[in-house]
Amino acid sequence: MILSKRSLLATATAFALVLPAGWAIAKEQLDVVATTGMIGDAAREVGGDLVKVRALMGPGVDPHAYRQTRSDIVGMAKADLVLWHGLYLEAQMEDFLNELSESGNVVAVAESLPRNLLIGHEDYEGKFDPHVWMNPNLWSRVVLNVRDALIEVQPESEATFRANADAHLEELRELARYTTEVLSSVPAESRVLISAHDAFNYFGNAYGFEVMGIQGISTESEAGLQRIAEMVDTIVRRDIRAVFVESSVSDRNIRALIEGAAAEGHEVTIGGTLFSDAMGAAGTYEGTYLGMIDHNATVISRALGGDAPERGMSELLN
Template sequence: MRTAPLACRAKWGVSRVHRIKRGLLAAAAAFMSFLLAVGATAQERLAVVATTGMIADAARNVGGDLVEVEALMGPGVDPHAYRQTRTDIVATARADLVLWNGLYLEAQMEEFLLDLAQDKHVVAVAEAVPENLLIGSEDYEGRFDPHVWMNPNLWARVVVTIRDALIEAHPEGEAAFTANAAAYLEELAELSRYTTEVLSSVPAESRILLTSHDAFNYFGNAYGFEVVGIQGISTESEAGLARISELVDLLIERDIRAVFVETSVSDRNIRALVEGARAEGHDVVIGGELYSDAMGEPGTYEGTYIGMIDSNATTIARALGGAAPDTGMQGLLN
């Protein structure tokens, strides 16, 4: 197993200034939340419903003790194909604020959420990202790739939108939400520094990321990787034998030695691709499991947005010949 040289570890280490700054911001945010919570003991916390785990995690970090957040979609759930359940309908009807990604990520729920917005406070948080920063969708004409969370710098813009939505829904919590958001945005900046460093260690000729579907285009733009998905942006698109054959040829021609499965998408196509390449005498391994449309299990590090992106960057770097700590950014902070 490769280990990172001392010089690289020094680069990855978070500077003392950043740690102190983050600590002060977090302490200020916690204190402000405490004061407001004490002053509002007679009031219930703001009820927030989020479609995906990534949005829910951001809302919890910004909302702190002033919010109660429920995510409709858990680990391993594909948001492209998800349809609202009876329980979801009740939860959103009772919520003070509903947050969804938009950009046609929740394709099967879009009509329901747009109708809900006629009577409830409903915000499509990713649609606040300027269009010039979005990537067009090859699957749906006139729409954009919805996977903006794959770039921490773009996701920071979404966090600001979530902060503003919480303030609008609960103006009394503005000071706490602002302080919490500032602390969390510093953590995202730290995440961006780490991912940039480890992914830059992958040799240029090896920066080809082949996964189950096109969820990593923003990742590719941010870190200089060529991204290839067996399926399109939506997992509803089908991958036929011709597509598998085409990608087997690509693996051989480009000497790609590692491909990746996703936690929220069936690994059937990836395994067919690996078997097809081996039948042609080209050895390919599954480089690891990536979090694409859903985070890990609740209560785990990978069950947070920072954990999922850290895990992805570390897994990709190590599988494609780069150098990354065994425990990722989490290990450096402990």
């Protein structure tokens, strides 16, 4: 249901009394609400001490199916800036966010990416794969959009936002160098990434991996028995030895693949857990964008026969 401006403000007022204590606004900081953890991380990196950022979707939360809660509505209505991804990632929230944009500072930070850099969306005609954060170089463009959104809201802090963004972009360039190095060490015949859903197409394009998801780009799509049977046949025929689960998607279908391969006399193991639509726990390295991608590249490389340090890029820096 799309809310009118009047009903949106009425809803915000009605729910104000149930607003959690943690949502109290520090007046000296910009109050920024981000939908995903990845966007929230970018806003913190660029905004620094000038912003207070809250991400609606925490570890293990699937953005494809997420619907705004009552406290989300209040928080977004009161925020100085709302940052969301776009490209139909937050499919269940899109109508609400578009309505909210008519009366506040609301920016879809991936929506304006050049279409020639995007991958078509198989599940929804005319739309694009939203998982652009799987390529650090492409994500850098989103960081610039976050920077510009912050500058628009608080232009007097432009110099700080630009300096913080430049520093973070250098970190992303270092991340891209690391991921390229460790993933290029995987033998060419082993560069096949099988996971629960098609979240890794930008990863595959960036690093030369063939990517297969049991479900489609959206976790709302269903994986039928025929699809699982076809993938079992591929695993056995191509002697694939490792598949991957995702932190925000049920491992049910991955385990069905393993059992199906075993029934054919072929052993395949879980190569590790990857972060696809959500980052790791808050306060951990994997709870940052850098840590999320570092973890994925390291786990994939090691599981598929590549050469990567056990603790990833962080091991090289310490």
